[in-house]
Amino acid sequence: MKILLLDDHALFRAGLRLLLQALDRSVTVFEAGTIAEALAVAAEHADLRLCLLDLSLRGEDGLAAVADIKAVATDIAVVVVTASDEPATVRACINAGAMSFIPKSSAPDVLAEALKYVMAGAVYLPAAMAVSDGDWAPINLSPRQRDVLRGLCRGLPTKSIARDLGLSEHTVKDYIAALFKALDVHNRTEAVIKTGRLRLLPSEN
Structure with a gap:
């Protein structure tokens, strides 16, 4: 599985890449710090399966990036991994074409479980939006x-x-x-x- 990470914090990208590869050794991870870099990777690799995207990109509109990436790679599943977990933000991301939403504030074990879930093709949303x-x-x-x-x-x-x-x-x-x-x-x-x-x-x- 090929996964694209779009986050302007190199340290977070590195940590996320290591976690993804620990969850699945067959994963190939591409990194981008800007929307332009992400679009270039998406255009070059038509078989990208997932894009993990942070909304808080310096000087750029992370929400717009969801639609931009989907326009270049229509088959890619976009998962937002960001600091905010407000229901209105989650809804806006899904409306833009995202498949799932994982708060960066999640505990390490919760983050790992969420990533396993989306890598398996399932939808993940913050626990606050779940129902019993x-x-x-x-x-x-x-x-x-x-x-x-x-x-x-x-x-x-x-x-x-x-x-x-x-x-x-x-x-x-x-x-x-x-x-x-x-x-x-x-x-x-x-x-x-x-x-x-x-x-x-x-x-x-």
Whole structure:
């Protein structure tokens, strides 16, 4: 798996790289300190799987970087790893196309678990946004619905989801409409957030 780290603090990037490689020895990590550097890496490596991105980039708009990177590498899953964990910030990042949100303030063991979760293809959100099992009714999804939901959570456009699953775009749109109804949500952002809160997607491992 190829992972891109976008953070303007070299020391944090180094620590995160070591942690990622400790979690999975097969991981290849690329580093960038600016949005321009990140876009150059994304353009060169079409098989990047994840981008771990800090919102607090000196002199740059980290939130805009989420959409910028997705525009260059539509299949990449962006995970925001940053200091703030305000619900409004989390929602803005998901709305921009991020798959998950990990607060930098997380304890080391929590950070490691969160990284393992997103590396396995699942959605991770701050603990404050999670709900207990007693607060929601079980949502039963078919295997194909879960496949489409996983694509939505990675921020993939409908065309890419259709290509990956060997379906027509029309069929994928029908699945998305059915998912919105099952999840009782109105858009992709709400679907991703609810998926993370309820831990609906098992890991790919």
